[in-house]
Amino acid sequence: MNTPLWEVFVRTRNGLAHKHAGSVHAADATMALQAARDVYTRRGEGLSLWVVPSNAIVASDPADRDMLFEPTGSKIYRHPTFYEVPDEVGHM
Amino acid sequence: MPPAPSRKERRRFPSFLRPMTTTSIAVEESPRIRTLLALADDALILGHRISEWTGHAPTLEEELAFANIALDLIGQARALYQATGQNEDELAYLRDPHRFRNALIAELPNGDFAFTIVRLFLVSVASDQFWRSAVQNDDPDIAAIAAKAQKETAYHVRHAADWLVRLGDGTAESHRRAQNALDALWPYTGDIVDRDAWLQAVAPVLARATLTQPAEGWMQPSGRDGRHTEHLGHLLAEMQILPRTYPGATW
Amino acid sequence: MYSQALNTRDTSTDSSPEAIRFQARIDDEQRIEPNDWMPEAYRRTLIRQISQHAHSEIVGMLPEGNWITRAPSLRRKAALLAKVQDEGGHGLYLYSAAETLGVAREDLEDQLLSGRAKYSSIFNYPTLSWADIGTIGWLVDGAAIMNQIPLCRCSYGPYARAMIRVCREESFHQRQGYEIVLTLCRGTTEQKAMAQDALDRWWWPCLMMFGPPDTDSLHSDTSMRWKIKRFSNDGLRQKFVDATVPQGHFLGLTFPDPELRFDETEGHWQFGAIDWDEFRAVLSGNGPCNRERLEARRKAHDDGAWVREAALAHAAKQRKTA
Numbered sequence: 001m002n003t004p005l006w007e008v009f010v011r012t013r014n015g016l017a018h019k020h021a022g023s024v025h026a027a028d029a030t031m032a033l034q035a036a037r038d039v040y041t042r043r044g045e046g047l048s049l050w051v052v053p054s055n056a057i058v059a060s061d062p063a064d065r066d067m068l069f070e071p072t073g074s075k076i077y078r079h080p081t082f083y084e085v086p087d088e089v090g091h092m
Numbered sequence: 093m094p095p096a097p098s099r100k101e102r103r104r105f106p107s108f109l110r111p112m113t114t115t116s117i118a119v120e121e122s123p124r125i126r127t128l129l130a131l132a133d134d135a136l137i138l139g140h141r142i143s144e145w146t147g148h149a150p151t152l153e154e155e156l157a158f159a160n161i162a163l164d165l166i167g168q169a170r171a172l173y174q175a176t177g178q179n180e181d182e183l184a185y186l187r188d189p190h191r192f193r194n195a196l197i198a199e200l201p202n203g204d205f206a207f208t209i210v211r212l213f214l215v216s217v218a219s220d221q222f223w224r225s226a227v228q229n230d231d232p233d234i235a236a237i238a239a240k241a242q243k244e245t246a247y248h249v250r251h252a253a254d255w256l257v258r259l260g261d262g263t264a265e266s267h268r269r270a271q272n273a274l275d276a277l278w279p280y281t282g283d284i285v286d287r288d289a290w291l292q293a294v295a296p297v298l299a300r301a302t303l304t305q306p307a308e309g310w311m312q313p314s315g316r317d318g319r320h321t322e323h324l325g326h327l328l329a330e331m332q333i334l335p336r337t338y339p340g341a342t343w
Numbered sequence: 344m345y346s347q348a349l350n351t352r353d354t355s356t357d358s359s360p361e362a363i364r365f366q367a368r369i370d371d372e373q374r375i376e377p378n379d380w381m382p383e384a385y386r387r388t389l390i391r392q393i394s395q396h397a398h399s400e401i402v403g404m405l406p407e408g409n410w411i412t413r414a415p416s417l418r419r420k421a422a423l424l425a426k427v428q429d430e431g432g433h434g435l436y437l438y439s440a441a442e443t444l445g446v447a448r449e450d451l452e453d454q455l456l457s458g459r460a461k462y463s464s465i466f467n468y469p470t471l472s473w474a475d476i477g478t479i480g481w482l483v484d485g486a487a488i489m490n491q492i493p494l495c496r497c498s499y500g501p502y503a504r505a506m507i508r509v510c511r512e513e514s515f516h517q518r519q520g521y522e523i524v525l526t527l528c529r530g531t532t533e534q535k536a537m538a539q540d541a542l543d544r545w546w547w548p549c550l551m552m553f554g555p556p557d558t559d560s561l562h563s564d565t566s567m568r569w570k571i572k573r574f575s576n577d578g579l580r581q582k583f584v585d586a587t588v589p590q591g592h593f594l595g596l597t598f599p600d601p602e603l604r605f606d607e608t609e610g611h612w613q614f615g616a617i618d619w620d621e622f623r624a625v626l627s628g629n630g631p632c633n634r635e636r637l638e639a640r641r642k643a644h645d646d647g648a649w650v651r652e653a654a655l656a657h658a659a660k661q662r663k664t665a
Contacts, residue, residue: 001655002152002449004440022505023439024153025448027654028252037437038160042428043512050452062379066297140412143424145407147639150647152435159428163421170417181416187456205650261660262653269649281637334415334473342532343473343523 004053006032008040011048018050026051115339116184124231125176126193129183130316132172133194135182137324138215139165140331141202150205157251164244168237175233185335189221189324196315197280199324206259206269210277213252216283219294220245253297260301267302274298275306284312349571361433369570374500389499392571393441394451400434401455402636406470409478415473422519423476429516433509440501443559443593456641465552465631474527474534474541480520482542482549482587490553492636497567506656518660521590528594535595542591543599550614553580555562581611588612599653 003025007017021040026032032051040046060068076082085092119125133342142162149155197215202208223245226238259270284290298305313319334343360382368375375381375586407427438448454460465483470476477601491513494506527538528591566572572584588605601614622632 002447003175003651005448022436022508023442024435025151026153027258027651028658031153032656033256034157034251034254038157039153039432042160042432059378062376085431134415143411146411146424146427146431147404148643148646150643152431152438155404155431156428156435156649159424159431159492162422163428164425166417166421173417184417185415205647248425258654258657259650262657263649266653266656290387315481330412333413338531338533341415341534342529343419343526 002025005055006030006036006051007057008036009038009050009052010036012045012048016048018048022032023073024051037092099206103327115186115336116188119176119178119187119192121184121219128172128234130193132139132169132176132183133192134198134215134219135172136145136169137166137192137327138198138212139163139169140327141198141200141213142176142208142212145208150156161248162250164248165207167285168241168244171237171240175237180225181335185332189320189328190318192318192320192324192328193316194324195280195283196312196321197277199321199327200277200280201323203273203276206266206267207273207276209255209259210273212248214254214277214294215247216248218281218290221248221286221289221293243306256297256303257301260298260303270301271303274303276307279310279312283314284314354388366568369568370568370649371496373498374498374503377500387569388566388569388571390441390444390446390451392566393437393444393502393505393522394446394454395461397434397437397441397451398455398460399466400437402431402462402466402640404430404434405636405639406466406468406632407476409470410473410476413473414476419523426480426516426519427578428563429512432512436505436508437502440499440505443501452644456637456644458628458637461589461626463552464625464630467625467633467636468544468548472537472541474524474537475532477527477538478521478525478541478545479526480516480518480596481590482520482545483534483552484516484520486511486549486552486583489579489586493573496570496573502571504656512517522593524596538594539596545620546599547617548625550580550584550617551619551625553577553583555622556617584612584614609652 004027005025006025006029007023008021010021011018021036023033024035024039026035029064033049036049036051037046041049072078119129139162142158142165145158146155146162150159151156169184170180171267173183176183181323195215197211200207200211223238223242226234227242229235229238256270259266261267281290295305335341347373355357362382363379365375365379365385370659375604396588407423407430411420411424411427414423430482438451441451451460455462470479488510491506491510495503497506499505509596524538524541528536557577586604588598600615602613604613605611625633628634
């Protein structure tokens, strides 16, 4: 039997969201977390770690990309630059 | 090159008795230096042993884990040697085996993965307890080293304990190997200073690992007086070969 | 550390709409991601190249690991251990990238251990003196960097991202190697001789690392078109020689190539003929250390089997009681 695969997410020092870093193999969650620490934070890159069983991730289908993401591209009124405010009003 | 012996000297000594130069150094050991050397030698020798796993560990993840631990220990050793005020490399590379102050348990060969993990666990629990109290040490050098080392050692304890539980409570084979290692290593834990506190930390992990705690029987001497196992000589012969072969060279 | 040039035959006769769209995305410098449609040959080529690269990192731990216990100062010992550990880490990142293509690391490892997979020929040479550790950092890592920087822009997203991480971490490797050689060259007569001997033994194998000459390569076309590879073997090799020769001269070392000379008009260092018979022999298993390297990997794998089984057995027990 193969050792399960875990996806590793690291939150770096700059306080941003957790970001995908790669994966590790481990028999259980505890060891996966330690492996993630030992592999992906060797240069002080991390403040917080997540490990997620790789098979627990549900991904959108690339074939659906147009259907899922195209329609929002045309809704320019969602963006602040769509609206005109006179310069005299200042920053808004 | 030492000067060639004079004719008079040659007559006085047969060749095998002629005085030879040596690269070995001896250290004046005040109680403070003695303490520092004991701590440093423990860290260096155990770190060296763990580094021997590089390229041969059971999983790739464990390669990285072991290297991290070895690097922590070698780093601790360097800081401690430096705190003696002497040259770290001379202390590591030019002392003879009988001048090393490490505990015997650190120098035993790695054995299998179970042996390495059990040793790391037993030693790290003791180190962890020592470093945590040493943060308050009157010696500012030791206190400063402890502040860093206690965090490293806390992780070593966790990593070793988690593995120990998995080996003890894994398969019949892993249980057997872990128990064998524990039985073999127990007599090398005699010099742990605060044994009650140590036993209190060790026992619950052994229980979770379904391992039998060996009886408190005969113990090996500590090794801190310089009487070591046969293994330390080989370890140092390998480790020291370059500085010993090329005295005075810079690397 | 390094992926040796591949031999990929051009099989992309596929003119399906997907294939055309795929190529258009590549031409547009877009990244391909794991779930995207891709030609089977692209997937196979990547799995082979990435896993070969990963194997090279893992086998590459052995020749340098050979000197961890004999490093001549504590500073050198820590640096070497950290470097060899990085190589293990890089192997791991690369296996991770390969696994996004639908293969398991265990299967890839199995290909290595059974001798079916290749890895860089350079790691089948022995490390005989401490100078070899410096020389490997300087030359082998130097060659690897030449090869790896373009891979940071490889069309396959996970591979490119792994390579960015690898390149970022590897920047200290070449410098630590050069510093070792420099220290030897400024040292005693014996130390300098050690450095020269190491250069004599490693120079030609390092030039072979870039793979067979472009005239012999079956592959470059497809890999270039797919932007898995961006420079030719000979192009990278020349770049490496041009960068390295002045560094060697600064050290006061002599390259073991009587034909080495600077061509003013071309602006390049010209070098003698590479012994490709030796390269082929080493690649096919007949190098000085091929058998030892694989044997060491097999032993680690076999000796670790009970450990991996124990971890899985414990996890299964925990799930049952949960």
